[in-house]
Amino acid sequence: MPSAKRKSSQTKPSESVEVVWKGISSSQSKSQKEFNDILKKHKDTLEKAKEVDLLFQMVNSVYLKEVLPEIEKQKRLDRTRFVLMCEILTEEKVSLGKQQREVLRNYLLEICYDNVNEDRKFYQSYMDILETKSERMKRLSRKLDLESRIKNQFGVDVDLDELNRTDFDTEEDRTEHEEKYKEFREKYEEYRSQYHQKRKTSDSKSEKKSKSRLEKEKKQNETERLLSLDINSLFKSLAKQIHPDREQNPELRAKKAKLMTELSGARDNMNIAEILEIKFKVDELVPDNQTDVSFNDSSIKRFVSIIKTKIRKLEDSIKERLFSHPLLEDYPDKRLARPENIKPYLELIAKNNKKITDSFEEEVERLKREPKYVKEMIRDLSQVGY
Numbered sequence: 001m002p003s004a005k006r007k008s009s010q011t012k013p014s015e016s017v018e019v020v021w022k023g024i025s026s027s028q029s030k031s032q033k034e035f036n037d038i039l040k041k042h043k044d045t046l047e048k049a050k051e052v053d054l055l056f057q058m059v060n061s062v063y064l065k066e067v068l069p070e071i072e073k074q075k076r077l078d079r080t081r082f083v084l085m086c087e088i089l090t091e092e093k094v095s096l097g098k099q100q101r102e103v104l105r106n107y108l109l110e111i112c113y114d115n116v117n118e119d120r121k122f123y124q125s126y127m128d129i130l131e132t133k134s135e136r137m138k139r140l141s142r143k144l145d146l147e148s149r150i151k152n153q154f155g156v157d158v159d160l161d162e163l164n165r166t167d168f169d170t171e172e173d174r175t176e177h178e179e180k181y182k183e184f185r186e187k188y189e190e191y192r193s194q195y196h197q198k199r200k201t202s203d204s205k206s207e208k209k210s211k212s213r214l215e216k217e218k219k220q221n222e223t224e225r226l227l228s229l230d231i232n233s234l235f236k237s238l239a240k241q242i243h244p245d246r247e248q249n250p251e252l253r254a255k256k257a258k259l260m261t262e263l264s265g266a267r268d269n270m271n272i273a274e275i276l277e278i279k280f281k282v283d284e285l286v287p288d289n290q291t292d293v294s295f296n297d298s299s300i301k302r303f304v305s306i307i308k309t310k311i312r313k314l315e316d317s318i319k320e321r322l323f324s325h326p327l328l329e330d331y332p333d334k335r336l337a338r339p340e341n342i343k344p345y346l347e348l349i350a351k352n353n354k355k356i357t358d359s360f361e362e363e364v365e366r367l368k369r370e371p372k373y374v375k376e377m378i379r380d381l382s383q384v385g386y
Contacts, residue, residue, distance in 0.1 A: 035300050038307045042273045045314050052318045055339060059325050059346065066350045067327065070357050077360035082111055084367040085374060086126055093371045100378050103386045105130055117164045154191070156184040230299045234275055235267045241286055255285060273307045 088094055089104050096104070109130045116123040131139070143160055150158050163181055168174040244257040259281060266274035322328060322337055327349055331342070366373040 034304050038304050038311070039273065039276065042307050042311055042314075043277075045311050045318075049314060049318050052322050052337070055337070055342065056322055056325065058339065059322075059327055059342065062346045062350065063325070063327050067353050070350075070353045074357050074360050077357070077364055081360065081364050081367060082108065082126075084364065084371075085377075086129070088367070088371050088374050090129060094374055096375070096378070100375065103378050103381050104374065107381050107386050109135075117166050119167045120161065120165055121167075150184075154184060154187045156187065158184055228270065230302070231267055231270060231272055231275060234272075234279070235263065238263055238275070238279060238282055242282055252285070259285070270306075271310065272303050273310055276303075 085104065086108055089096075089101065089108065109127070112123045112127045112130065116127065147158055147160055150156065158181070162177075163184070165177070168177065239260065242256040242259045242263070244253045244260060247253040247256050259278060263275065263278050265271075266278060319334060319337075323331060323334060327346060328342070331337070331345060333341075363373075363377075
């Protein structure tokens with residue numbers, strides 16, 4: 001029966017501890033090597049996750065210190081540009097043809113529609129000026145129709161303009177708004193949940209399971225059952241050594257209590273890799289009473305399969321965490337996610353973002369200095385479909 005190599009009392013703390021599986025047959029030797037390799041890879045992946053956390057902090061620091069301030073500045077300049085263009089149109093500071101006026105009006109009106117929920121008071125005043133009577137009637141008609149359908153579906157009166165607003169003068173206003181529409185949001189979330197559940201149930205019923213799939217599921221269930229037995233066996237062995245109620249030393253009791261919590265969580269999550277990591281911690285904490293780990297070849301192969309799956313999930317979560325950041329959404333080569341590659345990319349983003357700010361500033365200054373510049377802007381807008 002294979003067993004874990006006991007750690008000598010002369011082993012230095014800095015030396016790594018490996019699970020060494022003893023056996024006579026070549027298949028056991030192969031399992032031994034594969035298990036040790038995959039466990040090492042799991043450790044390396046965990047270390048990589050820590051490195052990614054540091055990398056994420058670096059990216060976020062650039063975003064907060066260099067990019068976000070420029071974006072806020074661009075928003076202010078964009079609003080100033082919007083006001084200047086509205087003044088040119090409504091006060092007729094520049095002689096414009098009918099088609100030119102319509103292009104500019106449609107462009108400015110679209111800006112109002114896109115931003116009205118952020119600052120309703122500001123943009124609504126311009127909407128009242130820019131909208132035609134027909135456009136206003138159509139917009140209000142669509143709004144009333146949707147509010148009526150919401151009333152019929154959820155039994156709640158909702159003002160969509162009020163519901164979607166995001167600008168609040170005080171935190172009290174925000175809290176009052178959330179409380180006012182709390183009932184509707186709860187009913188809507190319940191409706192969404194039921195809808196998706198019905199879709200899921202419908203899809204599962206319509207899906208016919210093939211013989212091979214049924215066999216695969218059966219095999220997977222049996223693997224999980226056997227894995228559960230192996231994990232419970234190791235859990236009981238470790239729990240006997242670290243149960244805090246059996247420890248008299250207060251310092252050791254605290255350490256054992258922490259390990260016991262980790263062990264219970266790992267057992268509940270069927271995380272064999274984490275349990276084995278905890279085993280190493282237990283061996284270090286109780287060097288005179290090493291834990292014998294004894295599993296057959298089939299168990300070891302199951303462990304390898306489970307740990308491989310966990311490594312894949314961990315690698316996916318690493319990529320998802322790092323590349324979910326807005327600055328890295330368009331990062332060209334996700335395989336080269338290292339500081340030396342990402343840093344120049346971030347510098348380029350910051351540089352280009354500054355150019356955008358400069359472009360906004362130039363347009364604002366030109367509109368102030370020579371309002372007729374708006375004709376060039378109208379020509380560009382016409383070319384993109386306004």
